[in-house]
Amino acid sequence: MSDDPTISSCALCPRRCGADRSGGVLGWCRAGARTRIFRWGPHFGEEPPISGTRGAGTIFFSRCTLRCLYCQNWRWSQQGEGEEFDVDGLVGIMRSLAEAGCHNWDLVSPTPWLPFIAEARRRYAKVDNLLPFVYNSSGFESPEVLAKYAELADVALTDLRYSTPALALAASGSAEYVEAARASLLWFCARLGPLETDDDGIARRGVICRLLVLPGHPEEAIANLRWMADNIGPELSVSIMSQYTPAWRAVGNGEWGRKVTREEYAMVTDEAERLGFEAGWTQPLDTAGDDDSLLGSEMSAGEGRVG
Numbered sequence: 029m030s031d032d033p034t035i036s037s038c039a040l041c042p043r044r045c046g047a048d049r050s051g052g053v054l055g056w057c058r059a060g061a062r063t064r065i066f067r068w069g070p071h072f073g074e075e076p077p078i079s080g081t082r083g084a085g086t087i088f089f090s091r092c093t094l095r096c097l098y099c100q101n102w103r104w105s106q107q108g109e110g111e112e113f114d115v116d117g118l119v120g121i122m123r124s125l126a127e128a129g130c131h132n133w134d135l136v137s138p139t140p141w142l143p144f145i146a147e148a149r150r151r152y153a154k155v156d157n158l159l160p161f162v163y164n165s166s167g168f169e170s171p172e173v174l175a176k177y178a179e180l181a182d183v184a185l186t187d188l189r190y191s192t193p194a195l196a197l198a199a200s201g202s203a204e205y206v207e208a209a210r211a212s213l214l215w216f217c218a219r220l221g222p223l224e225t226d227d228d229g230i231a232r233r234g235v236i237c238r239l240l241v242l243p244g245h246p247e248e249a250i251a252n253l254r255w256m257a258d259n260i261g262p263e264l265s266v267s268i269m270s271q272y273t274p275a276w277r278a279v280g281n282g283e284w285g286r287k288v289t290r291e292e293y294a295m296v297t298d299e300a301e302r303l304g305f306e307a308g309w310t311q312p313l314d315t316a317g318d319d320d321s322l323l324g325s326e327m328s329a330g331e332g333r334v335g
């Protein structure tokens with residue numbers, strides 16, 4: 029489409045692979061020149077302030093800037109399942125989610141598509157009121173890119189997956205992940221501040237950091253909790269996730285091929301309590317999802333409160 033944004037020499041994620049996507053070259057993430065989307069709709073599997081009662085308006089973008097060997101979304105994140113849309117098509121998806129009563133637009137893995145989403149936001153804002161944007165990310169981001177597209181993050185729902193570059197490289201294909209994810213979390217916190225909700229408990233602004241406890245590696249989440257306590261403070265809302273389920277290349281792959289034990293999960297939640305984290309959520313241990321679900325289970329709102 030001639031009126032779509034173009035992406036040449038792509039540097040939207042920390043890989044900065046430089047692909048001339050507008051010239052027909054696919055990037056490292058295999059994203060091309062038109063937005064690719066797997067599915068969209070009201071979604072009730074996010075944290076309570078994001079899902080609310082009417083659902084998050086979730087858009088699952090195809091492609092991903094990481095290659096997590098255990099990815100539950102591998103069919104569209106790695107294999108590219110989905111359909112291509114131009115910017116007006118993306119505006120139509122945003123409108124359908126707003127008309128369905130969703131609380132927000134929940135952008136799942138938006139990074140390779142940011143210029144297109146920003147253009148869709150501009151077009152939408154000319155004719156209608158905007159919903160809040162939830163920037164739902166692995167955390168593998170560049171602060172300078174986040175600053176350029178800051179209007180797409182009213183709420184940040186962002187991961188901090190590893191604390192050691194070696195494990196990040198082995199499991200997700202980037203030794204730079206730890207530095208990038210911590211830098212982007214600091215950027216989100218400085219810009220958005222603590223989580224703010226309206227009278228109905230729906231997120232309007234702020235940050236939720238997700239910690240996925242990994243089988244055999246609870247120390248990764250524990251180290252990140254300690255880093256967050258030292259560098260941000262325990263007022264940060266944290267979502268400590270037990271839902272790891274072997275998928276894709278994790279199936280039959282040593283410890284990656286099993287679920288998290290009760291003891292591993294308790295090590296992380298105990299440390300969160302010890303450090304004084306009081307805002308956030310935990311998950312029951314028996315809530316593993318299907319291989320095509322985002323979260324697999326709803327967070328427990330009351331009984332699972334951290335701290």
Ligand code: SF4
Pocket residue numbers: 038039040041042043044045046047054055056057058059093139140
């Ligand atoms: S978003 Fe994709 S194409 Fe762009 S720099 Fe990252 S890996 Fe390369």
